[in-house]
Amino acid sequence: MSGLMNELLPNVQWWELGSATWDTALMVGGSLLFIVAFGLPLGVLLFLTGKRQPLAQPAVYGVVSFVVNVLRSVPFIILLIVMIPVTVLIVGTSLGVAGVIPPLVAAGTPFFARLVETSLREVDRGVIEAAEAMGATTPQIVFGALLPEALPGIIAGVTVTAITLVSYAAMAGVVGGGGLGDLAIRYGYQRFQTDVMIVTVILLVVLVQLLQMLGDRLVLYFSRR
Amino acid sequence: MIEFQGIDKTYEIEDRRIEALRDVSLDIRPGEVFGIIGHSGAGKSTLLRMINLIERPSSGRVRVNDRDVTDYRNERLRTLRRETGMIFQHFNLLSSKSVRANVAFPMKLAGGYSRGQIRERVDSLLERVGLAGQADKYPAQLSGGQKQRVGIARALACRPGILLCDEATSALDPQTTQSVLQLLADLNEELGITVVLVTHEMDAIRRICHRVAVMDDGAVVESGDTAEVFLHPRHPTSRRFVFEREHVDEDERRDDFHNVEGRIIKLTLRGEATYTPILGELARETGVDFSILSGRVDHIRNTPYGQLTLSMVGGDVDEALRRLDAEDVHVEVVRR
Numbered sequence: 403m404s405g406l407m408n409e410l411l412p413n414v415q416w417w418e419l420g421s422a423t424w425d426t427a428l429m430v431g432g433s434l435l436f437i438v439a440f441g442l443p444l445g446v447l448l449f450l451t452g453k454r455q456p457l458a459q460p461a462v463y464g465v466v467s468f469v470v471n472v473l474r475s476v477p478f479i480i481l482l483i484v485m486i487p488v489t490v491l492i493v494g495t496s497l498g499v500a501g502v503i504p505p506l507v508a509a510g511t512p513f514f515a516r517l518v519e520t521s522l523r524e525v526d527r528g529v530i531e532a533a534e535a536m537g538a539t540t541p542q543i544v545f546g547a548l549l550p551e552a553l554p555g556i557i558a559g560v561t562v563t564a565i566t567l568v569s570y571a572a573m574a575g576v577v578g579g580g581g582l583g584d585l586a587i588r589y590g591y592q593r594f595q596t597d598v599m600i601v602t603v604i605l606l607v608v609l610v611q612l613l614q615m616l617g618d619r620l621v622l623y624f625s626r627r
Numbered sequence: 628m629i630e631f632q633g634i635d636k637t638y639e640i641e642d643r644r645i646e647a648l649r650d651v652s653l654d655i656r657p658g659e660v661f662g663i664i665g666h667s668g669a670g671k672s673t674l675l676r677m678i679n680l681i682e683r684p685s686s687g688r689v690r691v692n693d694r695d696v697t698d699y700r701n702e703r704l705r706t707l708r709r710e711t712g713m714i715f716q717h718f719n720l721l722s723s724k725s726v727r728a729n730v731a732f733p734m735k736l737a738g739g740y741s742r743g744q745i746r747e748r749v750d751s752l753l754e755r756v757g758l759a760g761q762a763d764k765y766p767a768q769l770s771g772g773q774k775q776r777v778g779i780a781r782a783l784a785c786r787p788g789i790l791l792c793d794e795a796t797s798a799l800d801p802q803t804t805q806s807v808l809q810l811l812a813d814l815n816e817e818l819g820i821t822v823v824l825v826t827h828e829m830d831a832i833r834r835i836c837h838r839v840a841v842m843d844d845g846a847v848v849e850s851g852d853t854a855e856v857f858l859h860p861r862h863p864t865s866r867r868f869v870f871e872r873e874h875v876d877e878d879e880r881r882d883d884f885h886n887v888e889g890r891i892i893k894l895t896l897r898g899e900a901t902y903t904p905i906l907g908e909l910a911r912e913t914g915v916d917f918s919i920l921s922g923r924v925d926h927i928r929n930t931p932y933g934q935l936t937l938s939m940v941g942g943d944v945d946e947a948l949r950r951l952d953a954e955d956v957h958v959e960v961v962r963r
Contacts, residue, residue: 535679535711537707626765
């Protein structure tokens with residue numbers, strides 16, 4: 403068996419592949435935690451201050467919305483490099499997995515915040531009105547009605563964000579971040595080791611599939627419609 | 628109980644001024660079922676939302692329980708809203724929460740109730756609205772009528788003194804509408820809760836409202852006892868609401884009578900009189916012959932009524948009319 407594997411995939415170093423998978427998982431998982439922690443409140447803020455919403459604040463909405471749009475329009479590879487000084491300030495290094503997480507968070511947070519805002523807008527206005535009519539305070543509306551009603555949409559947003567992070571993380575090689583994408587570029591593309599490229603791409607496909615399936619399951623579980 | 632004093636409401640939408648309410652004054656008494664009827668866009672839902680200040684008037688005052696609430700904000704506003712239940716056309720239940728959690732929601736928002744108290748109250752409310760045993764279902768698993776019953780239970784959770792109903796039966800089929808209206812009437816009697824019902828269906832008004840206001844284009848055009856407005860509508864909008872139920876255009880029908888002989892009169896009987904053989908006696912004793920041109924016999928709340936348009940020929944018609952008057956029958960001469 404292993405003989406056949408070596409013959410078909412002569413250049414694949416399995417331990418290196420394993421550690422690259424682990425690095426990708428760390429980058430995606432680690433940044434996702436921060437993205438949800440920052441993006442969820444930001445999305446709620448965008449929603450609440452938007453037009454015809456409970457706390458409509460055109461000025462606040464305008465500023466936050468603009469910053470979000472700017473961050474979203476900078477290509478990730480450029481963000482990765484531009485952010486190096488900030489990254490060093492935050493995690494003490496701009497290299498490796500730790501060095502990639504701040505730029506991933508900076509790119510993913512506005513993306514996720516927009517998805518949160520959209521799914522909050524999907525919540526039936528009547529439900530918010532009903533909560534208002536019951537004498538709910540704004541925090542009570544957010545935590546008691548808005549977030550529970552939007553939960554399936556928000557989970558779908560986390561899934562989309564996680565999958566986007568997988569492809570962003572592939573550029574981590576630029577700062578020596580490692581991971582599957584980096585492996586595919588260094589060995590598969592730059593050294594013409596097609597077998598390594600194919601195996602890493604297959605692993606990435608499997609990873610994305612798993613994330614999507616997990617997300618779909620959770621959405622289904624939390625949908626009561 | 629609830630007083631609107633000279634309420635105006637104007638919206639500015641893209642430089643256009645829209646007058647949603649114009650100088651509306653109304654007085655809703657404690658413990659009554661008060662109906663507000665109007666076509667869509669007449670301003671009735673906007674008016675209803677001023678009772679719990681989901682909408683605020685541009686000018687005029689709103690008084691609830693002898694307090695001017697127009698400028699209430701923050702804690703006082705929330706207290707007012709907790710003392711006022713509300714149900715909606717599309718129920719507005721939380722789809723992510725079970726029936727039990729939906730009914731418990733306002734109690735949790737209000738705070739100050741123990742788990743045991745909430746559980747007990749939710750159980751008794753669900754029992755009362757006929758949903759015992761459905762507590763662990765989710766709204767998506769219920770029919771429209773059941774959803775509205777959950778809405779009613781939720782609205783009553785904090786024992787409000789007022790129940791606002793915004794087109795609460797408009798999304799339901801006729802049978803379900805009837806049972807939900809009956810539930811509202813029963814709750815009004817049992818709890819003494821004041822019910823304000825906004826609708827575009829005259830039938831809902833006729834079944835359960837003590838008094839009614841008819842709205843047209845942001846203004847109240849007629850108001851009074853349901854029986855009075857229903858049997859003798861004065862404003863064209865009220866007439867349209869009353870007669871559209873029977874698919875009769877009254878004016879058209881009047882023209883139909885041009886080839887009918889004799890005098891044409893319209894009789895209105897109310898209460899017990901509806902079922903007494905007044906007309907038979909009358910025909911025997913005055914020698915008047917009559918034919919029925921149109922008529923309706925039904926109930927307003929629990930009081931029966933009959934309204935008949937007759938043509939009378941022969942005999943002593945004047946004597947017949949005098950006798951009808953003496954019998955406490957309302958007589959309107961349509962044609963001499």
